Amino acid sequence: MLLTIxxxxxxxxLNLSCxxxxxETPPQPKVxxxxxxxxxxxxxxxxSAVRRKLGEKxxxxxxxxxxxxxxxxxxxxxxxxxxxxxxNLNRQLxxxxxxxxxxxxxxxxxxxxxxxxxxxxxxxxxxxxxxxxPLFFKISAGPGAAAIVETIKEKYGPPEQFEWDNKDxxxxxxxxxxxxxxVSSTKDRLGNPEYLFCIYYVNNLEEMLAMEKARKLPEQExxxxxxxxxx
Numbered sequence: 001m002l003l004t005i006x007x008x009x010x011x012x013x014l015n016l017s018c019x020x021x022x023x024e025t026p027p028q029p030k031v032x033x034x035x036x037x038x039x040x041x042x043x044x045x046x047x048s049a050v051r052r053k054l055g056e057k058x059x060x061x062x063x064x065x066x067x068x069x070x071x072x073x074x075x076x077x078x079x080x081x082x083x084x085x086x087x088n089l090n091r092q093l094x095x096x097x098x099x100x101x102x103x104x105x106x107x108x109x110x111x112x113x114x115x116x117x118x119x120x121x122x123x124x125x126x127x128x129x130x131x132x133x134p135l136f137f138k139i140s141a142g143p144g145a146a147a148i149v150e151t152i153k154e155k156y157g158p159p160e161q162f163e164w165d166n167k168d169x170x171x172x173x174x175x176x177x178x179x180x181x182x183v184s185s186t187k188d189r190l191g192n193p194e195y196l197f198c199i200y201y202v203n204n205l206e207e208m209l210a211m212e213k214a215r216k217l218p219e220q221e222x223x224x225x226x227x228x229x230x231x
């Protein structure tokens with residue numbers, strides 16, 4: 001009798017387990033937040049799988065670790081005048097001025113994306129090695145990118161814009177909180193349109209700077225203590 005009770009209990013548990021598994025909702029894909037490039041948004045994370053998928057779309061890459069990050073586009077004066085917030089952030093990334101400041105990042109570079117039938121000429125993507133999050137995307141493109149600009153407008157809505165002062169050029173941009181998506185268009189020497197797409201994940205860049213500062217504090221404290229003991 002006791003054996004029968006145990007068998008019934010076990011079967012009941014197994015049935016409950018099976019029904020529980022069947023009723024579980026399959027995991028939902030992560031929602032991409034903010035501005036995106038090939039499904040990489042502000043909350044994405046770099047991985048070997050991400051690199052592999054990018055390679056399928058953009059061709060072979062070059063990769064480097066511990067990189068200098070220069071957010072400037074076109075010229076320092078242009079950048080300071082039109083995007084002062086990003087200009088000041090760039091100074092924080094590169095202080096003290098004149099020194100090579102490397103950040104704990106992964107940089108992916110694609111030079112042969114046109115072989116994949118894309119309008120992209122150069123693609124440079126920076127990711128934080130601490131968090132895996134994207135930091136700064138810089139993509140140059142040829143005339144075929146005109147259609148992409150229209151698609152971006154449909155996705156993100158009417159942009160802010162301005163014409164260039166000293167050259168036949170135009171810049172449109174969007175803001176999402178602190179983040180920027182900037183698209184500039186001008187012409188090359190032959191009069192052909194060329195485009196520059198830049199996505200600045202400012203929150204992620206500031207997070208990286210804060211982590212770098214926190215790492216430096218113990219080292220600075222040691223230097224201070226050594227100075228006090230020396231004098």
